[in-house]
Amino acid sequence: MDLVQHGRPAATVDLPLAGAVTGRASSRAGRKGVAVSGRARDAVRADLAEVFRRDYQRVVGVAARVLGSRDEAEDVAQEVFLAFGRSAVPAGEAPGWLSVAAAHTALNLIRSGRRRASREETVAATAEVVAPDVAETVLTREDRSRVRAALAGLPRKQAVALVLRHSGLSYAEVATALDMSPGSVGTTVRRAEAALRKELIRHASSD
Amino acid sequence: MRHPTEGVLRRLLDEPAGVSEPDRAHVAGCPVCLAGLATARRDAAAVGTALQPAGEGTVDVPAAWHRLAGALPAGGAEPAPAPVRARARRARAVLRRPVVAAVAFAAVLAGAGTAAANDWLPVFRTEQLQPVSLDPADLVALPDLSAYGDIEVTGGDGPQQVPDAAAAAAQSGLDVPAVATLPRGVTGEPEYQVVGELGATFTFSADRAARAAAESGEPAPPPPAGLDGSQVRLVAGPGVAAIWRQSAGVPALVVGRAVAPTAYSSSGVPFETMRDYLLSLPGLPDDVAAQLRTFAADGSTLPLPVPSDRVTTSPAEVDSVPATVLETRDQALAAVLWVEDGVVTVVAGSLGPDEVLAVAEDLD
Numbered sequence: 001m002d003l004v005q006h007g008r009p010a011a012t013v014d015l016p017l018a019g020a021v022t023g024r025a026s027s028r029a030g031r032k033g034v035a036v037s038g039r040a041r042d043a044v045r046a047d048l049a050e051v052f053r054r055d056y057q058r059v060v061g062v063a064a065r066v067l068g069s070r071d072e073a074e075d076v077a078q079e080v081f082l083a084f085g086r087s088a089v090p091a092g093e094a095p096g097w098l099s100v101a102a103a104h105t106a107l108n109l110i111r112s113g114r115r116r117a118s119r120e121e122t123v124a125a126t127a128e129v130v131a132p133d134v135a136e137t138v139l140t141r142e143d144r145s146r147v148r149a150a151l152a153g154l155p156r157k158q159a160v161a162l163v164l165r166h167s168g169l170s171y172a173e174v175a176t177a178l179d180m181s182p183g184s185v186g187t188t189v190r191r192a193e194a195a196l197r198k199e200l201i202r203h204a205s206s207d
Numbered sequence: 208m209r210h211p212t213e214g215v216l217r218r219l220l221d222e223p224a225g226v227s228e229p230d231r232a233h234v235a236g237c238p239v240c241l242a243g244l245a246t247a248r249r250d251a252a253a254v255g256t257a258l259q260p261a262g263e264g265t266v267d268v269p270a271a272w273h274r275l276a277g278a279l280p281a282g283g284a285e286p287a288p289a290p291v292r293a294r295a296r297r298a299r300a301v302l303r304r305p306v307v308a309a310v311a312f313a314a315v316l317a318g319a320g321t322a323a324a325n326d327w328l329p330v331f332r333t334e335q336l337q338p339v340s341l342d343p344a345d346l347v348a349l350p351d352l353s354a355y356g357d358i359e360v361t362g363g364d365g366p367q368q369v370p371d372a373a374a375a376a377a378q379s380g381l382d383v384p385a386v387a388t389l390p391r392g393v394t395g396e397p398e399y400q401v402v403g404e405l406g407a408t409f410t411f412s413a414d415r416a417a418r419a420a421a422e423s424g425e426p427a428p429p430p431p432a433g434l435d436g437s438q439v440r441l442v443a444g445p446g447v448a449a450i451w452r453q454s455a456g457v458p459a460l461v462v463g464r465a466v467a468p469t470a471y472s473s474s475g476v477p478f479e480t481m482r483d484y485l486l487s488l489p490g491l492p493d494d495v496a497a498q499l500r501t502f503a504a505d506g507s508t509l510p511l512p513v514p515s516d517r518v519t520t521s522p523a524e525v526d527s528v529p530a531t532v533l534e535t536r537d538q539a540l541a542a543v544l545w546v547e548d549g550v551v552t553v554v555a556g557s558l559g560p561d562e563v564l565a566v567a568e569d570l571d
Contacts, residue, residue: 044279052275057266064260073260074271081275147257166258171222182225187214190247197250200257 048085051094056081058095059102062167066106066151068144076105096177099169103160110152143200150199154192161185162192210237216244220251357410368400372449375399379447384462384552385571386449390562393459397449402465404445410438411481416488425489431480453557460556462570521560525567532560543567 059080063073080101089097151159157178164174165185174189175182211219211230219226219234234240369375372383378401386397413435420427446465453459523530523543530545533555542555543563554567 049272052272053268056268056271060266061260065258068258068260070260070266074266078271078275078278082278085275085279144257147254151258162254163258165221166255171218171225184214186216186218187212190213190217190250193217193247193250193254196254196257200253 044085045087047091048081051084051091051098052081055095055098058167059098062099062102062163063106065163065167066103066148067109068148072109073102073106076102076109079105096173099164099167100160100177103163104156106163107152107156107159110148143203146199146203147196150196151192154195158188158192158195161188162196165189210240210243213243213247216240216247217251219244220248357412367402368398370399372399375401375447375449379445381445381447381464381466381550383447383449384464386460386462386566387569387571388566389451390460390556390558390566393451393556393558395451397451397460397462400448400450402446404466410436411485412436416485420489423489427489428484428487430484434481434484437481451556460554460558460566462552462554462566464550464552466550523560523564525564530567532564534560 056077059077060070060073063076063080064070067073067076080098083101084094084098087097151162154162157180161174161178161180164177165171169177171182171185174180174185178185180188211226211234215226215230216234219231223231234244369378372385375381376383383399411430411434413430416430417427446463448461448463451460519534519536521532521534523532525543525545528545528547530543532541532543534541538559540555540557541560541563542553543560544551544553545567546552552567552570554563554570556563558566
């Protein structure tokens with residue numbers, strides 16, 4: 001919760017979006033993001049409530065895949081929507097922009113080490129999930145945090161593409177959001193998965 | 208032909224329709240690509256599991272809005288949105304999991320994803336065309352049947368768009384289901400798609416089966432007389448679907464119908480003999496084997512293997528016919544499927560189970 005309530009809100013969501021969402025949409029998002037932050041106190045876009053209602057759960061879902069915790073994901077989603085409320089991202093590009101923003105903000109959170117111990121993770125630790133995995137690996141909490149750390153260490157585009165795909169965006173949607181060709185989405189996601197899987201196996205065999 | 212890239216194999220797992228027909232056909236018959244596909248699937252499943260968030264999946268949207276409004280500059284926020292009206296709306300807002308997309312798509316793909324009825328072959332096809340409609344664990348564990356003989360796939364053209372219901376009916380030879388009352392939130396005219404008959408011929412090879420078994424470290428039981436060289440023919444489709452699209456993601460509503468897969472021996476021993484022998488080979492996990500036997504036992508039901516980590520199933524009835532309702536665990540999507548007179552019908556969409564059932568009951 002405190003992510004939003006103290007410190008400098010919204011406009012400081014480190015618009016990595018600006019850099020990472022590439023192409024037309026993003027250059028616009030980035031430019032406006034900067035321009036708009038100056039008048040952040042008085043302008044909130046008119047369609048915020050509508051977009052919020054439509055996309056909030058999706059944004060939480062994206063962040064939750066990165067963070068593993070829905071509580072933290074909701075904090076991230078709040079941050080993202082605050083930024084969005086002050087942006088001039090075209091309405092049609094909002095879903096992609098929001099998803100990319102959620103992924104970046106969540107990845108930044110992992111890298112910054114600002115994480116707090118999450119209640120769900122503590123609970124989850126007591127009831128390990130058996131992975132539907134051919135190796136019949138039991139994914140421990142350590143495995144999961146290792147994967148998340150590895151995720152944050154991947155090239156940004158790979159990490160974001162992976163998270164968006166696993167959050168249910170289609171290849172076309174991922175391609176549009178990241179300004180990639182749909183054909184390269186599969187390759188990018190595949191590389192990311194291979195790297196993370198290697199991370200899992202490496203530790204499984206060294207345990 | 209050259210092997211498709213890893214990226215293409217990866218997409219085949221999620222969006223077979225996004226992969227070109229020549230690539231799909233190549234993969235279906237290429238042991239190297241099938242192995243690559245299996246690896247990609249295993250990696251994807253493991254990573255998907257690792258990224259699964261802990262805890263419940265529910266989000267209190269009104270409360271979250273309240274919180275956001277509090278952080279916005281005074282006067283900048285609109286009044287809180289009306290309580291979220293419902294599952295349908297929330298469902299559309301939520302992330303689209305590929306699962307029901309696959310289920311919906313299954314109808315278009317002439318039952319490839321329905322894994323209906325009486326043998327393992329549709330399951331094998333499913334592995335190639337509709338992987339998400341199987342439990343990832345089962346999928347990966349299912350032996351690559353090309354190790355046991357030759358598979359030749361024919362047909363499966365499409366899906367191809369046609370102008371209207373009449374054209375769809377004429378081309379597919381199926382009655383195109385008409386929806387009397389659209390669920391709330393679904394509007395406009397559907398798009399009609401037709402897919403041709405899909406066939407696969409499997410020729411059993413005793414030599415290859417023995418080699419495959421030897422690799423698993425256990426000897427294969429002796430094959431029944433006459434099995435070597437026996438062929439099984441599986442035919443599914445044609446199929447037709449009416450699709451109400453929305454701006455992005457999974458369609459709002461899909462109503463599809465297809466001739467359910469059937470398998471028969473085209474030469475050699477009876478199909479059941481080959482099936483039972485294959486089921487007895489080392490390398491096939493017990494649970495998969497048991498599941499496959501169940502398929503064979505009752506051709507009138509629709510045993511639909513689903514990824515249980517993402518989808519819940521429940522029994523229902525549609526016009527007194529037993530049906531299966533699927534719902535993604537995040538409640539984003541639901542589908543109902545049933546088989547009647549050898550025809551499988553599916554109603555799916557970003558709706559709730561009650562809504563898809565209502566549409567199903569209402570079909571003409």
